[in-house]
Amino acid sequence: MRQLIQHDTLHHFANPRAQRGTPIGERQRAVLSQEAMRAARDEIRTWPGYAPTPLVALNGLAKACDIARLDYKDEARRFGLNSFKALGGAYAVLRLLLQHLPPGVTSADLLAGRYREEASRITVCCATDGNHGRSVAWGAQQFGARCVIYLHPTVSQGREDAITQFGAEARRVPGNYDDSVRQAAVDAEANGWFVVSDTSYPGYMTVPRDVMQGYTVMVDEAVQQLPQPPTHCFVQGGVGGLAAAVLAQLWEAYGPDRPRVIVVEPDRAACLYESARAGSPTAVHGDLDTLMAGLACGEASLLAWEVLDEGIDDFLTVTDEAAVEAMKLLAQGIDGDSPLVAGESAVAGLAGLLIARQQPVLSQALGLDADSRVLLIGSEGATDEEVYRELVGRPSEEIEAEARQHA
Ligand SMILES: Cc1ncc(COP(=O)(O)O)c(C=O)c1O
Structure with missing residues (x-):
């Protein structure tokens, strides 16, 4: 061998x-x-x-x-x-938007720019070490939602740029990935945003399942x-x-x-x-x-x-x-x-x-x-x-x- x-x-x-x-x-x-x-x-x-x-x-x-x-x-x-993360975060963003938009709205509607105003009033956020945040930001841009992404200090500038190119706001927070997960949850609660996390924790299961x-x-x-x-x-x-x-x-x-x-x-x-x-x-x-x-x-x-x-x-x-x-x-x-x-x-x-x-x-x-x-x-x-x-x-x-x- x-x-x-x-x-x-x-x-x-x-x-x-x-x-x-x-x-x-x-x-x-x-x-x-x-x-x-x-x-x-x-x-x-x-x-x-x-x-x-x-x-x-x-x-x-x-x-x-x-x-x-x-x-x-x-x-x-x-x-x-x-x-592969492109498949997960963006799909979860879509599922979330469809739950909060009028019944019958489809991804085709959103991709065609219909319901833009309603969609843009919804903010999705998440913590990321790069790839998940990129997927969420891309999904939010495609389907018309606002997006805020939390990054811990060791995430490279290149990865941040790859996220902000999709129109998302990037926020740096101290600590490691798990700390940024917690910060995203705290800010979402305070602002009425929706967390689209790739990890689940007690009381938060639907989105990570998607x-x-x-x-x-x-x-x-x-x-x-x-x-x-x-x-x-x-x-x-x-x-x-x-x-x-x-x-x-x-x-x-x-x-x-x-x-x-x-x-x-x-x-x-x-x-x-x-x-x-x-x-x-x-x-x-x-x-x-x-x-x-x-x-x-x-x-x-x-x-x-x-x-x-x-x-x-x-x-x-x-x-x-x-x-x-x-x-x-x-x-x-x-x-x-x-x-x-x-x-x-x-x-x-x-x-x-x-x-x-x-x-x-x-x-x-x-x-x-x-x-x-x-x-x-x-x-x-x-x-x-x-x-x-x-x-x-x-x-x-x-x-x-x-x-x-x-x-
Ligand atoms: C390229 C790549 N591979 C594997 C994984 C691991 O996926 P998970 O965190 O779902 O175990 C990740 C997570 O971000 C990733 O970006």
Whole structure:
């Protein structure tokens, strides 16, 4: 086996509560349902610019790590926002607006500029480390609402600019992501605004459920694109919304034979890993200082946890250094693979897979072998060009140009 990742420190927790060989349960379906997935899919498909994102077969990398298949769901160009998050926040904004506008109003009305005045009297707000806020700001602009986004100090200027370009107001607040979540909630309460958060907390469940349901549309696309059912899926974890959507939709699609789903987090912000170890949602504190900005979350989403608790098979943590190595491997394109632009929050899953393949004991624990077919969720492209260039050493356009030549 080739050693593809040098920084191979990894922690693994096998979830003793994971239900395998059974259909999805009522506990998970109470959060994410097929009916709601179809509603989200039917809606999102009508939006201008919608197209399923590519599922890229990485045959060279699969061979290099000795597995049968490796498929990468590439979210680098979703709606021009460069991450899967475009599906969640914007969908939740729309659902919220439709609840507060006269009955019968549709997204087509709002996109055509009808009910602009009524919509503009509604303010949506949220905290973000970048991608969710961009989605909410974009959704608010498309559908005509006012938007205020809260950012903690480590969110880069590039990410702030990407949000304000959609007409949103950006507010900086001290502390970490979880502190900015609390500030958004306080200001919304004081001003009569609506919080569109990607994380749920006691008393706040409807909107984050819509956000996650938007993500399931991506997983449904992947299921339609996959030539064969995967045996494993490695997915990045922040508050757990993405992982919950991935797990629930794969479980619905494949039933008791669903793939083994493995959540991978930064070692400096591993709230899902710690929650799994403790057996209940458990916060991790501090400044959550990881390069993987989208995964810098210290508290699991309670709603996501309802899905993850008895479904995720394994929890892993990887280092920032391993993530950077994984970004470079994708940018380079291994053994004939197309080069791919993957942001720093998109590759923890790949890093986890490659490290596991380098460690026979871990491969065995995860049931990975030469027959494995692995699905990766490439959750973002270069969502901050400056950061991307600094980490990979080349601009993303150069890699995209190489990818076009390769095609
Ligand atoms: C690119 C990317 N991947 C993964 C995640 C993790 O999603 P979640 O917080 O729902 O676990 C995020 C969250 O912002 C993200 O931006």
